Amino acid sequence: MAAIPFFKQSEINRPYLNAAIDAITAMGSGTASLVLGRFSETFEQDFSSYLGCTNLCLVSNGLDALILSLQALEIGAEDEVIVPAHTYIATWLAPLRLGCRLVVCPVKDHTLLMDEESLVSLITDRTRCIMPVHLYGNACNMQAILTIARNAGTKVVEDAAQAHGAYNDSDGRRIGCHGDAVAFSFYPTKNLGAMGECGGIASNDPNLDSRLRSWRNYGRLADDGAVNVHPGVNARADEIQAAFLSRKLKELDRINGHRRTLVQAYAAGLNQATSGLPLKLIHYDLTSAPHLAILRCLNSSDRDPLTQHLRARAIDVAIHYRVPCHAQPCVQEAAERVTISPAAQSQAQAIADSIISLPMSECHSLEEINQVIEEIHSYFTH
Secondary structure, three states, X not given: OOOEOOOOHHHHHHHHHHHHHHHHHHHHHOOXXXXXXXXXXXXXXXXXXXXXXXXXXXEOOHHHHHXXXXXXXXXXXXXXXXXXXXXXXXXXXXXXXXXOEEEEEOEOOOOOOEOHHHHHHHOOOOEEEEOOEOHHHXXXXXXXXXXXXXXXXXXXXXXXXXXXXXXXXXXXXXXXXXOOEEEEEOOOOOOOOOOOOOEEEEEOOHHHHHHHHHHOEOOEEOOEEEEEOOOOXXXXXXXXXXXXXXXXXXXXXXXXXXXXXXXXXXXXXXXXHHHOOOEEEXXXXXXXXXOOEEEEXXXXXXXXXHHHHXXXXXXXXXXXXXXXXXXXXXXXXXXXXXXXXXXXXXXHHHHHHHEEXXXXXXXXXXXXXXXXXXXXXXXXHO
């Protein structure tokens, strides 16, 4: 039985390596700028066009994209920011770093995305921002969230770190052109992943984009680098990563299409209605850009033994995310700035205790996915 890795690094990167090599050659020879040069500009133009938004500001990584989005929108100390109960810690870290107060929203059980029906009751006169997370390649209901935000007079900063190419189901537009700012990560494992750290912020507001470009570059004026108008940071992107991403972007629709095929195979073989097994793949559809294939065990006691069973058979699986955000030590140290109901805590812990990330990428085959399905069936039937 052949081993099935979780992340096929060499196979995923191989088709795009020449773009990075060509960029290094141009930069080394002095025919291209080393920082904030033509490779970044090209990717910003290409990705914003792909998303259907007017601006993309390339930055150092996904967390910086979230922090800079909030800062540029003047969201900071003591402002309330609504975040989902289940997400990667970066979504919570960004507003906490700025001294904000977090208000935690439950998520939907079938998608693990922010539950907009629970959102209205969490709005107060101190709410300054809603941060929906398009998790695992699925898009939140942006029409509903934007309506709630407009009625409340709040900003919307979307965490799209795992949603490159995903669509909003209600209007058919790609994620990246809805909220005030949309933060992307291009971490190597993402569907549109670089070879190192990189991030970006999409928007339709040229004034916001101008502030973001200043903030990422020490707060400098665009036309006079001697003048610093903001207490900015160095969050500039790397030119080599930008060149690599421009080449990979041409394949993103193909990448997402193959991932949808694989996740549909998982759903057909594992969802409880068809398999009779006490587990279910979270919901994905044709608007998804599947980043991770998330399986939930209906009995959390099955999760760890099933994980061990698969790993013993050379099937590499992961858990995203084993410790929920509210239970992280760094969050508990800031507990006075976090409002989370017992029900939301219980839900987040139940999710963390029951999920498994199965192998899936544009370089995995249907045969490999079927092998994983067979081994999961084997665990429950022997």
